[in-house]
Amino acid sequence: xxVTIYPIKRAARRYPAAFWGSVxxxxxxxxxxxxxxxxxxxxxxxxxxxxxxxxxxPPSLRHLFGTDSIGRDIFTLVxxxxxxxxxxxxxxxxxxxLLGVPLGLIAGYKGGFTENVIMRVCDAFLxxxxxxxxxxxxxxxxxxxxxxxxxxxxxxxxxxxxILRAQVLAVKQAPYITASRAMGISSLRIxxxxxxxxxxxxxxxxxxxxxxxxILTVAGLSFIGFGARPPAIEWGLMITSSRATFLDxxxxxxxxxxxxxxxxxxxxxxxxxxxxxxxxxDVL
Amino acid sequence: xxxxxxxxxxFWSLFVIFAVALVAFxxxxxxxxxxxxxxxxxxxTQEQIDRARSELGYDQPVYIQAVKYFSRLMRxxxxxxxxxxxxxxxxxxxxxxxxxxxxxxxxxxxLLLGAPIGLAAANHPGHWLSRTEKALSLxxxxxxxxxxxxxxxxxxxxxxxxxxxxxxxxxxKPDKIYSGLLLLDTLxxxxxxxxxxxxxxxxxxxxxxxxxxxxxxxxxxxxxAAQTLNQDYIRxxxxxxxxxxxxxxxxxxxxxxxxxxxxxxxxYGYLLGGTFLVERVFDWPGLGQLAxxxxxxxxxxxxxxxxxxxxxxxxxxxxxLDVIYAGVDPRLRKxx
Amino acid sequence: xxxxLLTVEHLTVSAGQTPLLQNLSFTLKKKETLGLxxxxxxxxxxxxxxxxxxxxxxxxxxxxKIIFKGDDLRRFxxxxxxxxxxKGLAMIFQNPQTAFNPLFTVGKQMDNAIAAHFDETKKTRxxxxxxxxxxxxxxxxxxxxxxxxxxxxxxxxxxxSIALALSLEPELLIADEPTTALDATxxxxxxxxxxxxxxxxxxxxxxxxxxxxxxxxxxxQIAVMYNGRIVEAGLKxxxxxxxxxxxxRALLASRPVNLLSGQTLKTIPGTPPAAGTxxxxxxxxxxxxxxxxxxxxxxxxxxxxNNRRVACFLKPKYDAEKITD
Numbered sequence: 030x031x032v033t034i035y036p037i038k039r040a041a042r043r044y045p046a047a048f049w050g051s052v053x054x055x056x057x058x059x060x061x062x063x064x065x066x067x068x069x070x071x072x073x074x075x076x077x078x079x080x081x082x083x084x085x086x087p088p089s090l091r092h093l094f095g096t097d098s099i100g101r102d103i104f105t106l107v108x109x110x111x112x113x114x115x116x117x118x119x120x121x122x123x124x125x126x127l128l129g130v131p132l133g134l135i136a137g138y139k140g141g142f143t144e145n146v147i148m149r150v151c152d153a154f155l156x157x158x159x160x161x162x163x164x165x166x167x168x169x170x171x172x173x174x175x176x177x178x179x180x181x182x183x184x185x186x187x188x189x190x191x192i193l194r195a196q197v198l199a200v201k202q203a204p205y206i207t208a209s210r211a212m213g214i215s216s217l218r219i220x221x222x223x224x225x226x227x228x229x230x231x232x233x234x235x236x237x238x239x240x241x242x243x244i245l246t247v248a249g250l251s252f253i254g255f256g257a258r259p260p261a262i263e264w265g266l267m268i269t270s271s272r273a274t275f276l277d278x279x280x281x282x283x284x285x286x287x288x289x290x291x292x293x294x295x296x297x298x299x300x301x302x303x304x305x306x307x308x309x310x311d312v313l
Numbered sequence: 314x315x316x317x318x319x320x321x322x323x324f325w326s327l328f329v330i331f332a333v334a335l336v337a338f339x340x341x342x343x344x345x346x347x348x349x350x351x352x353x354x355x356x357x358t359q360e361q362i363d364r365a366r367s368e369l370g371y372d373q374p375v376y377i378q379a380v381k382y383f384s385r386l387m388r389x390x391x392x393x394x395x396x397x398x399x400x401x402x403x404x405x406x407x408x409x410x411x412x413x414x415x416x417x418x419x420x421x422x423x424l425l426l427g428a429p430i431g432l433a434a435a436n437h438p439g440h441w442l443s444r445t446e447k448a449l450s451l452x453x454x455x456x457x458x459x460x461x462x463x464x465x466x467x468x469x470x471x472x473x474x475x476x477x478x479x480x481x482x483x484x485x486k487p488d489k490i491y492s493g494l495l496l497l498d499t500l501x502x503x504x505x506x507x508x509x510x511x512x513x514x515x516x517x518x519x520x521x522x523x524x525x526x527x528x529x530x531x532x533x534x535x536x537x538a539a540q541t542l543n544q545d546y547i548r549x550x551x552x553x554x555x556x557x558x559x560x561x562x563x564x565x566x567x568x569x570x571x572x573x574x575x576x577x578x579x580x581y582g583y584l585l586g587g588t589f590l591v592e593r594v595f596d597w598p599g600l601g602q603l604a605x606x607x608x609x610x611x612x613x614x615x616x617x618x619x620x621x622x623x624x625x626x627x628x629x630x631x632x633x634l635d636v637i638y639a640g641v642d643p644r645l646r647k648x649x
Numbered sequence: 650x651x652x653x654l655l656t657v658e659h660l661t662v663s664a665g666q667t668p669l670l671q672n673l674s675f676t677l678k679k680k681e682t683l684g685l686x687x688x689x690x691x692x693x694x695x696x697x698x699x700x701x702x703x704x705x706x707x708x709x710x711x712x713x714k715i716i717f718k719g720d721d722l723r724r725f726x727x728x729x730x731x732x733x734x735x736k737g738l739a740m741i742f743q744n745p746q747t748a749f750n751p752l753f754t755v756g757k758q759m760d761n762a763i764a765a766h767f768d769e770t771k772k773t774r775x776x777x778x779x780x781x782x783x784x785x786x787x788x789x790x791x792x793x794x795x796x797x798x799x800x801x802x803x804x805x806x807x808x809x810s811i812a813l814a815l816s817l818e819p820e821l822l823i824a825d826e827p828t829t830a831l832d833a834t835x836x837x838x839x840x841x842x843x844x845x846x847x848x849x850x851x852x853x854x855x856x857x858x859x860x861x862x863x864x865x866x867x868x869x870q871i872a873v874m875y876n877g878r879i880v881e882a883g884l885k886x887x888x889x890x891x892x893x894x895x896x897x898r899a900l901l902a903s904r905p906v907n908l909l910s911g912q913t914l915k916t917i918p919g920t921p922p923a924a925g926t927x928x929x930x931x932x933x934x935x936x937x938x939x940x941x942x943x944x945x946x947x948x949x950x951x952x953x954x955n956n957r958r959v960a961c962f963l964k965p966k967y968d969a970e971k972i973t974d
Binding site: 544545546548549550551552553554555556557559563564567568641642643644 | 701703727730731732733736739740742744748749750751753758761762765766797799813817
């Protein structure tokens with residue numbers, strides 16, 4: 030969108046390291062994930078190859094991150110694991126946006142009873158401690174990565190409802206809106222021309238930050254056994270599998286977790302950087 | 314306005330709990346696992362199945378089940394666990410103290426460490442403390458809790474052998490139970506060996522929780538303090554010749570209490586959420602472990618019970634914080 | 650024999666490279682009242698903050714002297730400042746609502762300030778506070794002490810400010826735009842109060858305002874500021890009736906008083922320079938109707954005679970003429 034290109038150029042001069050570093054990292058990760066079959070040293074390991082004779086080897090030049098308890102190259106597994114994590118990120122945020130944005134627009138615009146009902150429901154959702162709702166939902170739907178993504182998305186969409194509603198309210202009260210309506214411009218156009226562009230920024234920032242947290246939450250669910258299940262390759266799952274071996278063979282737990290950490294960290298830095306660029310504070 | 318506000322908040326809290334119970338009721342019916350099968354075990358006869366069904370109440374129409382469910386809830390009866398055949402409430406009661414102790418201990422550390430550091434960082438921008446704090450808080454929120462826990466285990470338990478790997482205690486229970494909280498009870502009893510043991514066991518899980526939430530507190534305090542320091546009334550306080558320390562520790566402190574209290578509720582929620590993961594890693598005998606266990610064994614009454622307890626605790630804590638908040642900010646209490 | 654309370658000599662205050670106050674000099678004797686008049690950006694508030702040593706971060710005294718009761722304030726340590734602020738010099742602020750901490754009662758804040766300077770018991774401090782509140786015409790002093798700032802109106806809060814400042818028994822009271830943030834009707838009351846109290850407690854007073862009316866009501870001397878300098882100063886009657894500097898004359902002429910319908914308001918063409926502007930010549934020259942070549946070349950020096958000061962190259966000319974307007 031034109032309105033955001035210019036500030037990004039300005040930002041490139043002001044926030045070089047952190048922002049671009051993290052964006053770069055994510056780009057690299059995305060590439061690796063997409064082209065995993067071509068870029069990893071032992072792609073066969075990702076489809077269940079077992080090499081018992083190579084099990085639990087420490088990191089070396091041949092196996093950058095070492096091997097796990099059935100001899101698979103952990104570096105390869107970590108790269109493949111990025112796929113599911115990135116899918117989780119986009120899945121959760123995508124579904125949450127799909128649910129949250131329209132509801133927020135409706136709530137802010139219609140006002141009155143509709144708004145009240147929607148906001149109360151959102152408050153009820155947000156009254157649960159985090160992770161409890163996703164756990165309950167995953168339990169209800171059955172443990173699988175897909176269900177974990179849906180569960181987390183359904184638990185989180187109320188945040189977006191809030192953001193959008195706040196945006197609508199802020200715009201609604203602006204004098205130029207009264208002027209527009211006095212000139213007879215329809216509500217729909219106002220929503221489209223004013224509310225959506227103004228909401229773009231805070232939603233984008235929140236979404237970027239949420240991608241990181243989505244990955245963390247889904248990995249957490251996989252860790253307890255409610256998310257991805259074997260033979261899927263997922264970072265949280267890898268960590269939980271390593272519980273038998275991690276005390277004596279540290280690399281089996283270390284690298285998947287490191288990957289999680291760096292990815293989430295990168296999303297956070299990007300989100301914070303975006304926030305600085307677009308110069309928005311929290312809109313709640 | 315004052316009292317009306319609290320009554321309104323109270324009823325809202327009740328409503329939330331009701332909503333949670335309803336959601337739990339609905340979800341539990343939707344769970345694919347078959348509660349009957351969990352009750353009767355393998356190879357049941359038809360007669361056993363029918364008996365189980367009527368015992369558990371699944372032969373009634375849904376709305377009657379709902380009514381029974383809520384009326385039992387009112388009486389505090391959470392049903393019988395399918396896994397252990399014992400009342401859910403018993404199990405919850407035993408484990409509640411463990412989780413509560415862990416989360417409260419972590420919360421205290423987070424506040425006691427985080428607030429002063431945030432204050433110091435606001436007072437001396439650019440200082441190494443301020444930059445370290447920034448780095449730490451950014452890191453803390455991005456770290457997977459369960460991974461951090463395992464890293465701590467690897468290092469402090471595996472390598473250094475300073476702390477025990479898992480569990481809440483290695484020594485027997487304290488002789489007399491006062492609060493249900495291990496640390497307090499062992500202290501009251503004067504059983505210092507058991508106290509040390511309990512402390513050693515709680516340290517790693519608590520620190521794991523602290524690491525994840527520490528950054529939120531320091532960042533909130535730092536931002537609030539920086540903002541407060543910019544206010545006119547701080548400048549006028551200096552203009553009247555009030556001591557710097559008074560200004561800082563009396564004025565600024567009270568002014569940052571409000572955002573701090575607000576964020577503490579959020580932080581406690583994260584801590585509660587974190588217990589599912591941390592209790593797993595450290596084999597901590599708390600509610601989180603119970604929740605996971607119950608779900609994996611399709612123990613519906615237990616799942617409902619635990620979910621309810623979590624929601625009640627969280628709501629209650631937020632309510633208490635609201636009360637404290639009103640105590641701090643007079644604008645909420647008086648009719649303005 | 651009144652002694653000199655405050656002497657400011659060639660004070661220059663800068664924010665980095667830009668000077669906010671340039672070569673400022675004035676003196677104030679005990680029980681005297683001086684008004685500083687100027688538009689935004691003229692540096693008048695900055696003067697007040699320099700006197701208290703509370704310049705914002707990045708702003709510092711570059712050169713000059715501030716001497717209060719014989720002490721050079723530039724050499725003051727934090728501890729010495731703490732004792733001086735409030736007791737020697739007390740300030741009343743422009744916006745009473747933001748001057749108080751919203752979370753504490755007004756009484757607690759007064760008590761904190763009093764306790765910082767007087768070693769009195771709680772009871773005595775309270776009596777002191779209540780006494781001065783009554784002097785400020787707030788009769789229900791007990792209730793006021795228990796009130797929170799948001800419960801009091803702007804006018805009442807300003808009275809509390811005044812009471813607070815006076816309760817510290819300062820020798821010099823600085824009033825920074827004391828009525829600007831208040832309603833018109835209240836402004837008059839507060840001005841009357843200040844006038845009465847100044848006479849009663851015989852405090853020296855420095856009044857800062859953009860309004861001639863305020864300054865002329867409260868002060869016996871007036872100094873006009875422009876672009877960080879004093880361009881004219883003298884006794885109130887002299888400055889108001891026989892302004893020497895073109896800026897002063899233009900300011901006075903632009904007041905909307907005694908106008909007949911149909912008359913156009915006189916304004917000063919152009920806009921005042923932003924704070925910190927450095928010029929080769931007289932800062933007012935671009936807007937002056939009487940400028941000539943010299944005005945753009947050099948900053949006019951201050952010419953002083955008989956307690957009258959003016960910084961304008963036209964001064965010698967005026968000596969030769971009689972000013973009737």
